Amino acid sequence: MKTILCAGALGALCMNAVAADGASVSVYGLVDVALVRETGGSGGDVTKLTSGVGAGSRLGFKGREELGNGIAAIFLLESGFQADTGALGQGGLLFGRQAYAGLQGGFGTLTAGRQYTPQYLTVVMADPFASGYAGDTKNLMAPTGNSASRMDNSLKYVSPAIGGVSAELVYGAGEVTGDSAAGRQFGGALDYTSGPLRVRLGYHNRNNDTAAIKNAGSAKNTVLAAVYDFGVVKAHVAYGVDKGPNSSLLRNTANPYGRPGTPVASSDSRDVLLGATIPSGPHTWMVSWIHKDDRGALDQDASQYALGYRYALSRRTELYTSIAHIVNRHGASYTVGSAIEGGTGNGAVDVGIRHAF
Template identity: 70%
Template structure:
């Protein structure tokens, strides 16, 4: 695996040297110290990777084909900087892997890509889907609405008067047929001046033929950001419907032994947040509420605070803390950009460098 990655990087450097295309190698390394508490394991302290943002190594390129048409690709590997292990379950390019064409009528790409709905949630998160305040602790994607889609064709329209649209389709391609695990998503995005609004939707059929009769999971979110100059305000409202549209967590199974995932068919998410830049310093805060409309009404609320200090344009120090108040047996945990947590409270301290 290491030899394969080395060969790819050497090939990239060779292509760039001959000027065949525009190619860039980039990455990010994030390592932090995390203390989690309030779970069945008690207090847990660990040095881990991908706390504020997932550690990654990427290669991207573009070639002009003439007539305003260009070929482009992106390969992005996720890894654990604390151990050197591959991320995303051991996939070589688990974060993203796609190739496509871009022209005057938009961009079409094929491969492993982010869902339009997930990109909508990230837009409204002052923590940018990382740190202890990560939206993934409570909001979709959990359960059926994953952040990435495999086997995906995606179209992004040109921007007209501040508006652009996205469409994505991913075939299931499993042993139970292409309908099992099939995914589709869409987004409508508007940005002009200090305002950005995005509506994202994700739909996924259940993963097996035996579960197809149970219907499908659908997640819709409306996200907005307004930049006042001295601060940014964030807001999002999500609607989750269908089996596994949001994976609730119960503190204990009937035998009281372990945390058990409980599928929900109907829930709502609300996020309110802010970020305040002060020179090299940035303060963040957010509130997220999960309104479970299934029986037995396992609601939860998360309160989070964060701080980033820019050492330079590429390096920063960060700290974040969050607490989740679970109700009626819910067992949501505070995680980070890459890992789920072990308890309903966490505090993080770390360093990040981008290149």
């Protein structure tokens, strides 16, 4: 066995091991730390040193074993953590980012566990900020109220690409005792790639299981996204439709039905994203505009303007900075966050470093 050993917090780890029978295990990770200034919050401005601004800090284990006849067993375990404090991310879950096992072959890939939803991956593809930094799509358009980015207890199938077209299907059991429909999720995506063009259509449906709206209907999120690489600039565009109870972000505002301070979930909105990525050697500029069109009675629209810059010190290390501002209307109070945090105000600027290994 070929082994590369490293020292770390967990002791001696096998960074890359390949056995004689074709089985392999890799250890990888990312550490992201930044200084962030958030403005416009109800409690005042705040400056903090935090983790996971450009992308969530993580430690992962990825494995593959050849079983013969073109079929392989695969697994992935990915743990998120806070580099500024050492705490576990994703609410303290050991492998809160991803945890799955499955089979891969000419038929495609079938996996079971905690995985990203096809709809969320569609949003990430469209976002010049890749769902991170101050310009993160989750500030306005990712389905935080519905599916978030991952789903537990899920079965996922990804087809092989034929003529540039591939498909994804996912199903997640709600596992609510006495009610098989509550919390149940399903979704899918169609992906088309041809040269510099990539187009992706994603959908997610989740039956609500909270006490207030249990089985009150399903939250549905649909997004159509496209990216075209002109070489000197990459253009990004996306259009999303959010329908049903708890289908979009929570509005941090007074409840119109008489209970001040109670969050209200959007049940009908449209999202539009326009953006660009401009690479030049080690330099990369990112810019985006996102608009949320709230179709509810309060008409709480919002628009986000974001600009970012990355400088590659090497293939694995980069410095970055980004700034974003949200214009809220009619009592909306959307906030500028980052890859793993929601933010406290309608503006933020960050300066950070991240290293992949």
